[in-house]
Amino acid sequence: MATADVDKSLPRAEGRRQRRRELTRARLIDAARTLAAAHTAESIGITDITEAADVGTGTFYNYFSSRDEILEAVAEESMETVGAALDRVMTELGDPAEVFAGSLRHLVRHALTDPVWGWFIVRMGASHPKLLEILGPRARRDLHRGLEAGRFEIQDLDLAVTCTFGSLISAIRLALSDPAVPDRDQQFAVSMLCMVGVPPADARTVAARPLPEV
Incomplete structure (x- = not known):
């Protein structure tokens, strides 16, 4: 691959990664909102949120430090x-x-x-x-x-x-x-x-x- 092609692909790849990050964060937010609408905040655990969002616990901590x-x-x-x-x-x-x-x-x-x-x-x-x-x-x-x-x-x-x-x-x-x-x-x-x-x-x-x- 030519250098110019590599240079062009980098912004596209970065854009895809950013979109994936945004989508994952949105899934976590939506899951937490849905749980919070049905339960008290104190009763919601991080595991509840990650299971509802279908992501791993480690992924959660890439976006948020706590419930x-x-x-x-x-x-x-x-x-x-x-x-x-x-x-x-x-x-x-x-x-x-x-x-x-x-x-x-x-x-x-x-x-x-x-x-x-x-x-x-x-x-x-x-x-x-x-x-x-x-x-x-x-x-x-x-x-x-x-x-x-x-x-x-x-x-x-x-x-x-x-x-x-x-x-x-x-x-x-x-x-x-x-x-x-x-x-x-x-x-x-x-x-x-x-x-x-x-x-x-x-x-x-x-x-x-x-x-x-x-």
């Missing part, structure tokens, strides 16, 4: 993907109340279309550091915009953010437990809008608006 590290990665990827998608669409809306309500509705709907994700979020809980780190600033931003625009009446912003997360987790759990109930996302959005001072009639109107596609 806690992979679960942190699962939490970060699960929340950041959804949060970024909402940012791209919802923040373009002019009414802060619609942004707040629409984001909550999308999260409930996403849990119903992807129950593994939904149950994972429920098991994470409202106080999980990654949930607070990734979605916390976004919730605070949306609530603060509504406050500045005069759409919301909030006495304590920190408390409003905390209540939003606690209510969201409960709403997702309720929706997953009884998915046949229609318009659960709208009902939840109405309640949350009323919590931040939007009059009930206005809240029902805002929550019933068509959702932009995410």
